[in-house]
Amino acid sequence: MSDWPYSTSRWRRLRLQVLRSEPLCRECRRAGKIVAATDVDHIKPVAYGGMPCDCNNLQPLCHSCHSKKTNAQDGGGWQxxxxxxxxxxxxxxxxxxxxxxxxxxxxxxxxxxxxxxxxxxxxxxx
Structure with missing residues (x-):
């Protein structure tokens, strides 16, 4: 998480704001499970044109759901x-x-x- 925009204080504040406003994993909630969110995910990845600090493009996910989504999008690693x-x-x-x-x-x-x-x-x- 050292690359822009993740190294900025703006991102850190926004990340905390998203996790405080919605503390449960959005994907797990859809599946009927209650799991704490640990990661803030870009719904449309920044690499594909998503806005990095747009609240409407962010969702709270648990680490497992975030990893599954990332792997499905780019084959297991950022490319x-x-x-x-x-x-x-x-x-x-x-x-x-x-x-x-x-x-x-x-x-x-x-x-x-x-x-x-x-x-x-x-x-x-x-």
């Missing part, structure tokens, strides 16, 4: 949409807008995947 397009044979990213293939942080062209491939000393000798 940008363009990170998913990879070459099946090599595993290298395909999109030319991918950070690996795109411009560097200082505006220069990235060295790309070839510059970062591991060097095998045995293969180079032959």
């Amino acid at each position: 940008r949409k363009h990170d998913r397009a990879v070459d099946a044979a090599t595993g290298w990213p395909l999109g030319k807008d991918h950070w690996w293939n795109g411009d560097g942080a200082v505006g220069e062209k990235s060295l790309g995947a070839d510059a970062h491939r591991p060097v095998c000393p045995i293969a180079e000798e032959s």
Whole structure:
């Protein structure tokens, strides 16, 4: 939780406000269970255009429900949409807008995947 907006005092206040106003997990309540909410979830993920600090886009969930929702949305880990397009044979990213293939942080062209491939000393000798 170190990335923006989660490192801001605004987010911490908003998170507490959501948990205080609705202390039970919304998904568990729908299933007829009473479970304390521990996480504040973006209904529409920020990575997909959801507003990070919009109260209408936030819901309280228990950690289990939050993990299940996150796993269902992005396959078990946070990934940008363009990170998913990879070459099946090599595993290298395909999109030319991918950070690996795109411009560097200082505006220069990235060295790309070839510059970062591991060097095998045995293969180079032959």
